[in-house]
């Protein structure tokens with residue numbers, strides 16, 4: 001299979017984003033643009049990045065009432081990203097309307113539980129039970145609502161895939177062994193994520209903050 005690394009280009013600086021994407025382009029399968037980039041540059045910035053001819057994953061994690069999410073996705077339509085995120089906790093109707101509003105070629109994936117959260121954080125939000133169970137419950141909701149897949153940590157992907165073999169599984173919170181984890185709490189190595197069944201890996205700082213981002217991406221790709 002082709003390269004399954006999507007590099008998270010998290011910067012508000014368009015020149016830096018373009019330079020990073022150009023540096024790593026031969027060792028990644030695509031770029032992920034999120035809130036930091038989109039709030040600074042909007043759709044015009046995404047279009048500029050798309051000129052690099054890399055697959056674009058637009059990670060806006062939309063979470064609102066169904067009508068608002070659907071209209072937002074329609075407004076994004078001309079960009080036609082390969083992958084777009086919404087929050088699974090937005091509920092069944094929101095997920096159904098998100099999928100219906102998305103362009104045909106866009107995969108809509110539902111974020112289950114952010115990889116920056118652990119069991120204590122979950123309990124702080126009033127959710128009882130383990131992260132694993134919470135993720136599987138939201139994965140079932142996402143499946144039933146007809147979206148294409150979910151975002152989850154590498155710790156849950158094997159169980160989620162067993163229940164949804166044709167799902168598309170996005171795994172962030174990926175760190176090379178012994179690398180700094182930063183604000184991520186549910187982390188796995190790139191190899192562990194792939195072995196567990198991830199469809200794609202989202203990797204940001206281990207590549208973008210490296211002295212040589214191209215070498216870092218190449219070294220990670222070599223482990224897969």
Ligand SMILES: O=c1ccn([C@@H]2O[C@H](COP(=O)(O)O)[C@@H](O)[C@H]2O)c(=O)[nH]1
Pocket residue numbers: 008010034059111113114115116151152172173174182184202203204205206
């Ligand atoms: O649960 C989630 C969902 C999305 N993300 C995003 O992935 C990258 C991870 O960046 P790193 O620098 O590799 O930590 C970032 O853009 C997040 O917004 C996530 O981490 N966890």
